[in-house]
Amino acid sequence: MSRLRLEGVTRRFGGLVAVDNVSFDVPAEGVTAVIGPNGAGKTTLFSLISGFLPPSAGKITFDGQDITGHAPQSIAARGLVRTFQLVKLFEDLSVLDNVKVGCHLHGKAGLFSALLRPASARREEAQVEARARDLLAFTGLAALADEPASALPYGRQRMLELARAMAAGPKLILLDEPAAGLNAEESAALSRIIRRIADDGTTVLLIEHDMTLVMNTADRVVVVDFGRKIAQGTPAQVRADPAVIAAYLGAPEPSDTESPSAQETAHG
Numbered sequence: 001m002s003r004l005r006l007e008g009v010t011r012r013f014g015g016l017v018a019v020d021n022v023s024f025d026v027p028a029e030g031v032t033a034v035i036g037p038n039g040a041g042k043t044t045l046f047s048l049i050s051g052f053l054p055p056s057a058g059k060i061t062f063d064g065q066d067i068t069g070h071a072p073q074s075i076a077a078r079g080l081v082r083t084f085q086l087v088k089l090f091e092d093l094s095v096l097d098n099v100k101v102g103c104h105l106h107g108k109a110g111l112f113s114a115l116l117r118p119a120s121a122r123r124e125e126a127q128v129e130a131r132a133r134d135l136l137a138f139t140g141l142a143a144l145a146d147e148p149a150s151a152l153p154y155g156r157q158r159m160l161e162l163a164r165a166m167a168a169g170p171k172l173i174l175l176d177e178p179a180a181g182l183n184a185e186e187s188a189a190l191s192r193i194i195r196r197i198a199d200d201g202t203t204v205l206l207i208e209h210d211m212t213l214v215m216n217t218a219d220r221v222v223v224v225d226f227g228r229k230i231a232q233g234t235p236a237q238v239r240a241d242p243a244v245i246a247a248y249l250g251a252p253e254p255s256d257t258e259s260p261s262a263q264e265t266a267h268g
């Protein structure tokens with residue numbers, strides 16, 4: 001069974017069709033990437049999947065359950081968690097506490113149970129702390145646990161956002177341009193981390209402009225252009241697909257990050 005299934009998903013903004021009758025399956029195993037020129041509808045697609053926007057038409061199924069139009073919190077509670085293009089951390093909290101906040105999304109020890117069942121709440125707190133520290137080690141942030149999140153350089157903040165999203169123990173993680181603003185070394189480290197997340201059993205669906213990361217990390221790629229799915233397949237298949245090459249070469253104003261990717265897709 002697919003982890004995620006989109007059937008005829010459409011989103012209109014007035015007269016503009018930002019996502020146009022898009023259907024694809026995301027298998028539970030591995031990394032699936034969504035690529036496409038600027039304005040192709042990728043972020044809108046993620047907002048539809050994660051419940052931040054309702055679709056105008058179509059159906060979205062997660063683990064066999066219809067989640068179309070459900071609220072973001074209800075979708076997150078089912079195990080579908082999203083990161084954003086722009087980092088959204090709790091800047092005044094420490095690095096460790098940012099990850100602990102993510103863990104508490106799934107913790108049983110809310111405020112009342114913490115008051116009523118202090119022993120079990122304390123046990124859970126210890127488990128949360130251990131899990132948070134594991135995730136910091138996993139993302140290379142262990143030595144920075146006590147720093148305020150705002151003190152981290154940008155690349156580290158992106159890693160922290162990933163650690164926090166993983167803290168919730170998601171079944172599927174949606175990563176919106178995780179390599180944006182990272183240098184080549186950070187991007188390579190990110191690629192390894194994403195691979196390990198998938199190998200450990202979490203489904204990864206990502207939007208990315210960094211074609212090196214996509215080609216090295218994704219098992220399969222879905223390509224969108226002007227809101228429509230124009231191709232899907234392995235990285236090698238899509239980079240050789242004439243429709244994909246045309247979409248990238250025809251992109252009106254490729255961004256700085258997209259420009260080399262476009263050429264790489266076209267010529268690589």
Ligand SMILES: Nc1ncnc2c1ncn2[C@@H]1O[C@H](COP(=O)(O)OP(=O)(O)OP(=O)(O)O)[C@@H](O)[C@H]1O
Nearest residue numbers: 013016017018036037038039040041042043044045
């Ligand atoms: N809230 C909105 N209201 C009106 N139009 C919108 C809204 N959100 C997105 N759009 C439009 O929908 C289209 C798709 O935008 P979207 O941000 O999903 O593309 P994208 O592929 O994520 O682009 P990028 O790669 O630049 O992030 C664009 O034409 C955009 O201007």
